[in-house]
Amino acid sequence: MEYIARQIPFPTLYSLPFIGIAFEIEEYPPETENIVMLTKQENAEKESELEEKVADTPGATRIFFSEAGAIAIFTGQTVRSIFSFPFEFREFIKQCYMIGNRSFGLVGVTGAIMGIVLTIQSRPVLADFGAEAMLPQMVAVSLVREIGPVITALICAGKVGSGMGAELGSMKVTEQIEAMEVSATMPMKYLVATRVLAATFMIPLLVIFADTLGLLGSWLGVNIKGDVNIVLFFSHAFASVDFMDLIPSLVKSFLFGAVIGIIGCYKGYTAGKGTESVGIAANSAVVLSSLLIIITDLIAVQVTDILL
Amino acid sequence: MSETELHTQQSSTQALTEPEKIIEVKNLSISFGAQHVLKNLNFHLNKGENLVILGKSGSGKSVTIKCITDLLTPDSGTIEVLGEKIEDLEREELSELRKKIGFLFQSGALYDSMTVKDNLEFPLLRMNKKLKRDEINEKVKKVLDSVGLAHALNKMPAELSGGMRKRIALARTIIVDPVIMLYDEPTTGLDPVTSREISVLINEVQKNYETSSIIITHDMDCAREIADRVLMLKDGEVLAEGTLEELEKNEDQWIKSFFGKN
Known part of the structure; x- marks a missing residue:
């Protein structure tokens, strides 16, 4: 193993830290003795062959940076497409309908259940401190600031992101994008820009809808073991939520929407050949956008904490 | 007559007799990773001609026509389409040039989410925004009639058979009156009867729309039906060129086997 490392020219040694190179080297020891017997020219050929193998090694670091770079370029192209004339307005409206209207039911039900569950689970803890009256405020702040945007975004990553990945992936596989x-x-303008923009605008609306139903669910949850007037509940809830709670939440929601749109479209648009790629595109769109939503949330919380 | 005058006269006569080149491909090479798909490919398409490119799967046939429409960028070489070099064109210029090229994809590539009518209107509305609704409807009706599928106007692509999809795809291609037609395996996956119908349609398109066409295929019956000239590709290089009759007489073993003579 050491011998082979000596055979690699000096600059190539920089490639060694990439994860995966170890596996490549592991495969080589049986050939080590043969390399010793090679002539200078054959040795040079082997070296260049090995260099190619090193360069082709799918190291995790390399994959991470190449994927991050590709997504950054794709985002740049999308932004450029959004601002280039003429804008595909009809397709944008259609996508708004597809993303917004068709996700209403799922987001609404999830929001209501979140409200009920949050209320039922928080009540005993607050009761222990004699702060049961604070239940509407606590649920409202939790829902508006964090749970509403994040849960809605994660649900939409599953529904909208995977849909975009699968749709564009299948269009790629069946040459529809090339036909366009x-x-x-x-296609960047017609398919990608419209979807990304629609997701960016629709997710915040869905978040507001989920928050509203979440609060209604919370009121129902409160009334399971009590009798609280809806007006009283909402006046208590809104008393604790001020404008500064809404701004970071909305900003976050816009960012989540953009993330879902970009990752869904990127995965679909860059899908490989064959039907298997469609599944991979849809799956990886959900996984990556969910991860990025959490990371974006972390960054957004830090930034808004400093700014506001 | 002086020597210069004679030379000029000869050149102009030659220019008159020599057919106009619609597409000219010079030294075209393209690789995908370590795989060299096209190696210094040279050929041309004359005006009004049906050029059939024959070759085994993976010989670079589809890649060639994708390079012509700039769907793939070659590593080296030049492609001249209607007198314009593809690599020199700006995005808008390329878009204008593409309006003159019809591309029939192997899979048909109909937009799944649109009806047949919307599929046909899509390129029309994008390439000619000044068209009125009546003119659009008339054009849609005309092309659907020409492919014999007037009844399929409001159907979704999923409701159509393979042959019908190919016909609709062909209708979508000719609706914008292209100058050049590129067919990527137009008869693949079709039964012999439908294949023959598609071949007849290709000839009709050439006759009615005065197109010049490149047809990628490995269907010999289709080639016999439509070829004016044949280019035989092997491993990304031109192995032979000529009329179908000339190639059938060729003594090369590989060509013979392609014609089923081995």
């Missing part, structure tokens, strides 16, 4: 390109239509 030769029809003098820019």
Whole structure:
């Protein structure tokens, strides 16, 4: 193993930290003795062969940076497409309908259940401190600031993100994107820009809807073991939520929408060949956008904490 | 007559007799990783001609026509389409040029989420925004009639058979009156009767729309039906070129086996 490392030219040694190279080297020891017997020219050929193998090694670091770079480039292209004339307004409206209207039911039910569960689980803890009256305030702040945006975004990553990944992936596999390109239509503008923008605008609306139903659910939850007037409940709830709670929540929701749109479209648009790629695109769109939603949330909380 | 005059006269006569080149491909090479798909490919398409490119799967046929429409960027070489070099074109210029090229994809590539009518209107509305609703409807009706599928206007692509999808895809391609037609395996996956119908349609399109076409295929019956000239590709290189009759007489073993003579 050490011998082979000596065979690699000096600059190539920098590639060694990439994860995965160890596996490549592991495969080589049986050939070590043969390399000793090689002529200078053959040795050079082997070296360049090995260099190629090192370069081709799918190290995790390399994959991470190449994927991050590709997503950054894709985001840049999307932003450029959004601001280039003419804007595909009809397709944008259609996508708003697809993303917004068709997710209402799921987001609404989830929001209501979140409200009920949060209330039922928080009540005993607050009761222990004699602060049961604070239940509406606590639920409202939790829902508006964090739970509403994050849960809605995660649900939409599953529903909308995977849909985009699968749809664009299948369009790629069946050459529909290429057909669009030769029809003098820019797929980045028609397919990607409209979807990303629609997701960016629709997710915040869905978050507001989920928050509203979450509060209604919470009121129902309160009334399981009590009798609280809805007006009283909402006046208590809104007393604790001020404008500064809404701003970070809305900003976060816009960012979550953009993340879902970009990752869903990116995964679909860059899908490989064959039907298997469609599944992979849909799956990886959900996984990556969910992860990025959590990371974005972390960053947004830190930033708004400093700014506001 | 002076020597210069004679030379000029000869050149102009030659220009008159030589067919106009619609597409000219020079030294085209493209690789995907370590795989060299096209190696210094040279050929041309004359005006009004049906050029059939024959070759085994993976010989670079589809890649060639994707390079012509700039769906793939070659590593080296030049492609001239209607006198314009593809690599020199800006995005808008390329878009304008693409309006003159019809591309029939192997899978048909109909938009799944749209009806047949919307599929046909899509390129039309994008390439000619000044068209009125009546004109659009008329054009849609005309192309659907020409492929014999007037009844499929409001159907979804999923409701159509393979042959019908190919016909609709062909209708979508010719609706914008292209100058050049590129067919990527138009008869693949179809039964012999439908294959023949598609071949007949290709000839009709050439006759009615005065197109010049490149047809990628490995269907010999289709090639016999439509080819004016044949280009045989092997491992990304031109192995032979000529009429179908000339190629059938070729003594090369590989060509013979392609014609089923081994």
